[in-house]
Amino acid sequence: MGVGIEVRGLNAYYGKHLALKSIDMTVPANHVTAVIGPSGCGKSTFVRCLNRMHETIPEASAEGDVKVGDISVYGEGTDPVEVRRRIGMVFQKPNPFPTMSIYDNVAAGLRLNGFRNRKQMDELVERSLKLSALWDEVKDTLHKKSGASLSGGQQQRLCIARSLAVEPEVLLMDEPASALDPISTSKIEELIFQLKQHYTVVIVTHNMQQAARVAELTGFFLMGSLIEYDKTEKIFTAPADKRTEDYITGRFG
Amino acid sequence: MHKPPESPQTLSIWRRLTNHTATGFAVVAAVLVIVPLLAIFVDLVMKGASSFNLAFLTQTPKPPGEVGGGMANAIVGTGLILAVASVLGLPLGIGCGIYLAEYGRGRSGDLIRFTADVLNGIPSIVIGMAVYGLIVLRQKHFSAFSGGVALGIMMIPTIARATEEMLLMVPNVVREAALGLGIPKWRTALSITLRTASAGVITGCMLAFARVAGETAPLLFTAFGNQFWNLKLNQPTAALSLQVYTYGLSPYDDWHKQAWTGALILIVMIVGAVAAVRIVTSRGKLKGAS
Numbered sequence: 001m002g003v004g005i006e007v008r009g010l011n012a013y014y015g016k017h018l019a020l021k022s023i024d025m026t027v028p029a030n031h032v033t034a035v036i037g038p039s040g041c042g043k044s045t046f047v048r049c050l051n052r053m054h055e056t057i058p059e060a061s062a063e064g065d066v067k068v069g070d071i072s073v074y075g076e077g078t079d080p081v082e083v084r085r086r087i088g089m090v091f092q093k094p095n096p097f098p099t100m101s102i103y104d105n106v107a108a109g110l111r112l113n114g115f116r117n118r119k120q121m122d123e124l125v126e127r128s129l130k131l132s133a134l135w136d137e138v139k140d141t142l143h144k145k146s147g148a149s150l151s152g153g154q155q156q157r158l159c160i161a162r163s164l165a166v167e168p169e170v171l172l173m174d175e176p177a178s179a180l181d182p183i184s185t186s187k188i189e190e191l192i193f194q195l196k197q198h199y200t201v202v203i204v205t206h207n208m209q210q211a212a213r214v215a216e217l218t219g220f221f222l223m224g225s226l227i228e229y230d231k232t233e234k235i236f237t238a239p240a241d242k243r244t245e246d247y248i249t250g251r252f253g
Numbered sequence: 254m255h256k257p258p259e260s261p262q263t264l265s266i267w268r269r270l271t272n273h274t275a276t277g278f279a280v281v282a283a284v285l286v287i288v289p290l291l292a293i294f295v296d297l298v299m300k301g302a303s304s305f306n307l308a309f310l311t312q313t314p315k316p317p318g319e320v321g322g323g324m325a326n327a328i329v330g331t332g333l334i335l336a337v338a339s340v341l342g343l344p345l346g347i348g349c350g351i352y353l354a355e356y357g358r359g360r361s362g363d364l365i366r367f368t369a370d371v372l373n374g375i376p377s378i379v380i381g382m383a384v385y386g387l388i389v390l391r392q393k394h395f396s397a398f399s400g401g402v403a404l405g406i407m408m409i410p411t412i413a414r415a416t417e418e419m420l421l422m423v424p425n426v427v428r429e430a431a432l433g434l435g436i437p438k439w440r441t442a443l444s445i446t447l448r449t450a451s452a453g454v455i456t457g458c459m460l461a462f463a464r465v466a467g468e469t470a471p472l473l474f475t476a477f478g479n480q481f482w483n484l485k486l487n488q489p490t491a492a493l494s495l496q497v498y499t500y501g502l503s504p505y506d507d508w509h510k511q512a513w514t515g516a517l518i519l520i521v522m523i524v525g526a527v528a529a530v531r532i533v534t535s536r537g538k539l540k541g542a543s
Binding site for chain 2 (some may be wrong): 053056058078081082083084085086088091093096097098099100101102108109112113122144145146149159162163165
């Protein structure tokens with residue numbers, strides 16, 4: 001089951017540059033929450049702070065109070081590796097491990113964390129591929145084909161399956177469909193809708209229609225600040241802030 | 254209706270001429286590279302094959318003046334020395350390359366990179382002398398081990414730099430994918446990044462291996478050579494390159510012929526080893542794997 005996310009006073013830096021300014025945000029469990037905003041507004045940085053991927057960039061750092069379920073993400077003594085294991089991430093560009101088979105791609109997270117039980121691994125791989133709606137397309141070539149041989153849309157669903165296999169509580173998606181064609185995009189969107197039964201999903205998107213289609217809640221970021229955060233319907237029909245209205249009506253960004 | 258693109262006939266003669274000239278240069282350059290290589294190999298086969306027989310592969314050298322004998326001990330000695338060199342050079346070289354690519358961004362990385370490049374440029378005989386001072390003088394005798402160490406040291410910088418280059422070609426998104434799954438950084442470097450770059454890393458290792466396999470100078474002060482069988486690491490050992498060197502400089506006609514055969518065997522061994530590694534590592538390659 002998914003868990004909720006509590007963000008209080010989150011600041012993120014690239015070197016000395018302050019990229020996120022004191023973000024407060026509460027993401028409910030088992031919901032899809034979209035993060036929108038123009039390029040460079042900090043929306044990707046924001047989700048990357050939630051699983052401590054932000055600090056893997058040289059000279060980048062973050063501080064603040066982030067609670068994901070019972071984990072204090074930036075708490076003293078919290079192991080970033082453990083955080084990332086429990087909070088899955090799907091990236092903008094599909095990034096399967098190119099030299100691994102489809103099966104090995106999905107099993108990689110389990111195997112490299114010391115999971116050895118073959119039968120259970122088979123079940124988890126099948127379950128994850130079914131959840132990401134890829135199973136029927138790849139079940140006959142699991143061990144024969146490389147992950148890189150799939151089409152872009154299939155690769156992205158493979159990456160989703162790979163994240164799901166380690167059984168995270170939250171799934172972060174950083175523009176998961178921006179590199180895909182409309183048919184693949186709609187498949188991914190359908191999938192996101194299904195996933196919220198089991199997971200809490202936070203999705204960054206450039207595409208406002210996509211946010212409107214998949215998300216129950218939407219947050220609008222601008223220049224490193226969270227301007228407005230509300231029910232998606234409210235954001236798109238009656239935004240409280242003038243800047244949100246300008247953005248969603250296409251007046252800038 | 255769209256207009257079709259201009260037909261190739263309208264390309265100017267000048268453009269076609271430059272195109273052919275450029276292609277011509279590339280072909281000539283390729284031929285110039287291949288011809289000497291083939292010439293050496295053909296020469297080796299012609300001069301070396303005549304003395305090749307089963308005895309060459311199974312017997313030790315005969316005393317000067319006696320006809321016959323072989324280089325079996327040198328073939329095994331070369332294998333022994335190269336095994337020591339690989340055990341030392343492969344893990345250290347690859348490990349160093351991983352450090353440079355995945356961790357060595359700061360001053361320490363620059364220092365190691367510089368040291369590796371300098372080490373790469375040091376004449377091989379100097380490395381032999383250094384190992385002589387470090388190991389042979391202390392143990393008070395020549396040995397296969399010291400020869401292997403000398404060659405292993407020569408392998409390290411080549412492998413380290415090749416590994417670094419290959420790892421840096423792995424897109425960062427692949428590392429991010431692994432880290433995002435909660436795989437620790439060291440594990441990501443070994444099981445994901447290195448694995449993704451493995452084809453190139455293996456090529457680098459084979460280049461380093463092939464280069465040191467034929468080295469003679471570093472073995473003069475270390476493995477020293479031996480006319481008899483030796484399988485002990487702490488004893489002086491024959492090596493094909495040393496044997497070819499000694500026989501080539503000798504006044505005996507029979508030894509000259511055997512030197513050619515020894516050189517031929519050495520080349521065949523190196524090509525065989527490289528081919529074997531290629532075959533083994535290309536097995537189980539997946540459909541569509543890059």
